[in-house]
Amino acid sequence: MTRTYNDSADTTRTRNGAVRLTDNLVKGLKPPLKGNKITYDERLRGFGVRVMASGKKSFILNYRINGRERRMTIGAYPEWTLLAARRRGEELRRDVDLDIDPLQRRTDKMNAPTVQDLYDRYVTDHLPKKSESSVVSDLQMWKKNILPVLARRKLSDVSFDEIDALHRKITRRAPIQANRNISLLRKAFNLAMRWGWMKANPAVGIEANPEVSRTRYLSDSELKRLIHALKTSASRTSCDAILFMLLTGCRRGEAFQATWEQFNEELRIWTKPAATTKQRKLHRVPVSSAVTELLKSRQDRSTSPFIFASHTGKALTDVKKTWNRICETAELEDMRLHDLRHTFASLLVSNGQSLPTIGAMLGHTQTQTTARYAHLFDETLSEAAEIASSAIYN
Numbered sequence: 001m002t003r004t005y006n007d008s009a010d011t012t013r014t015r016n017g018a019v020r021l022t023d024n025l026v027k028g029l030k031p032p033l034k035g036n037k038i039t040y041d042e043r044l045r046g047f048g049v050r051v052m053a054s055g056k057k058s059f060i061l062n063y064r065i066n067g068r069e070r071r072m073t074i075g076a077y078p079e080w081t082l083l084a085a086r087r088r089g090e091e092l093r094r095d096v097d098l099d100i101d102p103l104q105r106r107t108d109k110m111n112a113p114t115v116q117d118l119y120d121r122y123v124t125d126h127l128p129k130k131s132e133s134s135v136v137s138d139l140q141m142w143k144k145n146i147l148p149v150l151a152r153r154k155l156s157d158v159s160f161d162e163i164d165a166l167h168r169k170i171t172r173r174a175p176i177q178a179n180r181n182i183s184l185l186r187k188a189f190n191l192a193m194r195w196g197w198m199k200a201n202p203a204v205g206i207e208a209n210p211e212v213s214r215t216r217y218l219s220d221s222e223l224k225r226l227i228h229a230l231k232t233s234a235s236r237t238s239c240d241a242i243l244f245m246l247l248t249g250c251r252r253g254e255a256f257q258a259t260w261e262q263f264n265e266e267l268r269i270w271t272k273p274a275a276t277t278k279q280r281k282l283h284r285v286p287v288s289s290a291v292t293e294l295l296k297s298r299q300d301r302s303t304s305p306f307i308f309a310s311h312t313g314k315a316l317t318d319v320k321k322t323w324n325r326i327c328e329t330a331e332l333e334d335m336r337l338h339d340l341r342h343t344f345a346s347l348l349v350s351n352g353q354s355l356p357t358i359g360a361m362l363g364h365t366q367t368q369t370t371a372r373y374a375h376l377f378d379e380t381l382s383e384a385a386e387i388a389s390s391a392i393y394n
Contacts (some may be wrong), residue, residue, distance in 0.1 A: 018042040047089040059085035072103040115150040133253040175209040217346040225330040238322035241308040249344030283363040
């Protein structure tokens, strides 16, 4: 006669009256009128098959660990065969013998943070520390490329191969953007490790796509055409913002977020708040008389705290259409808005300013950032070398 036990049976009682479970016996077990019944196996302590009143059957394992009785469902019958379930039960029993709680491990796994959880905390804890333009860029990468592929993945399960595959996928349409996505993930995974969510960073070691640094500067003739196009355009606010970037060498976001309060009364000193700079540090810098004149021309008719305000009174967010039209009018090829910053630096170099001075004007906090302009000193240094050699031979 097959002996069954109520659901409250503990692991001690599972040893008494257990039977040898066979395929035919499991198949022939009848459901109780209500609740469920468990028939235990005599070969593997705590292993059994549970039959619900609905007729559904599943294999379970009862065990005691740390003074606590636990019951874990292995799998449903007949999806799980008796042989497969018993083997799994043996594996779980070995874990128990090693003082590992398999049910707790399963629960921890189910509750483990996902990439979606990482994104949520990244947004609340890390993004507020970044500039507005960086926030927009990061959110775009998360939502367009990362979350559609990885959102539901447990962080502990994310592998190097998955991240490498994502990098290759993005590379097919945007090689440089693929590198930016990996940099973002590497930072996010580092944060996850700091928060105790991961033990290793699967984005470390991804081979980046080659990137060629741009060295585009405006020539004298291009500068003249650009300024003429800006002066004669009807899009005054956008064109003034572009001219402001050229005259100060500032970044686009710094110009868009510039307010009257950031300038002193004479409009000669610009103090950029840390929240608007890339380095997240306050940057105080003098501006030229040409910039002051530009600001005065706008101050008289301004009704917004922002110097370059849209028709709604809020800060400009983009001048792409105006810039494309200006480039066409001025016949400028392969010219980005950020190249105005490079042009500003190149003009300082050509007029004898030192790298530390240029770095201070641009708001660089690291000397290697400004060092990219060092080659522009070659012509000046060559002239100095010729003067020295001429003096020697004469």
